[in-house]
Amino acid sequence: LQRDGEELLNIDSVVGSLQAEIEAIHMRMAVQQEKRRAVEIRILQNRARISPMRFLPTEILQQIFKSCLPNDRYVIPHILSAPLLLCQICRRWRDIAQATPELW
Numbered sequence: 857l858q859r860d861g862e863e864l865l866n867i868d869s870v871v872g873s874l875q876a877e878i879e880a881i882h883m884r885m886a887v888q889q890e891k892r893r894a895v896e897i898r899i900l901q902n903r904a905r906i907s908p909m910r911f912l913p914t915e916i917l918q919q920i921f922k923s924c925l926p927n928d929r930y931v932i933p934h935i936l937s938a939p940l941l942l943c944q945i946c947r948r949w950r951d952i953a954q955a956t957p958e959l960w
Contacts (some may be wrong), residue, residue, distance in 0.1 A: 910948075917949070918956045925959065 904910075912920075924938035925931060933940055939959040943950040953959055 867893055895936075917952050919959075921953055921956060921959050 921938065921942055924942065926937065931939075935941065935944075939953050939956075942953045942959075
């Protein structure tokens with residue numbers, strides 16, 4: 857009977873050790889996941905920097921912007937449609953849209 861009690865204590869000790877290892881692994885996983893998220897953000901930022909859209913000439917973007925306008929003669933401004941929507945994409949697009957009188 858005493859031997860059974862010692863074995864149970866030993867098993868409890870092993871289970872405790874395993875639980876501590878599992879918790880340490882979870883902590884390391886959390887650290888690695890945070891590092892991965894930081895790298896993914898850097899990847900997205902770098903992709904945006906080398907996007908072909910960034911290198912289109914202003915004149916081509918102006919033509920694209922004009923083609924985004926509704927066919928109505930008078931445009932009712934709305935934040936979710938051109939030309940106001942185009943002004944929300946990035947600073948360059950806002951500057952180009954604002955400098956293109958045909959949009960307004």
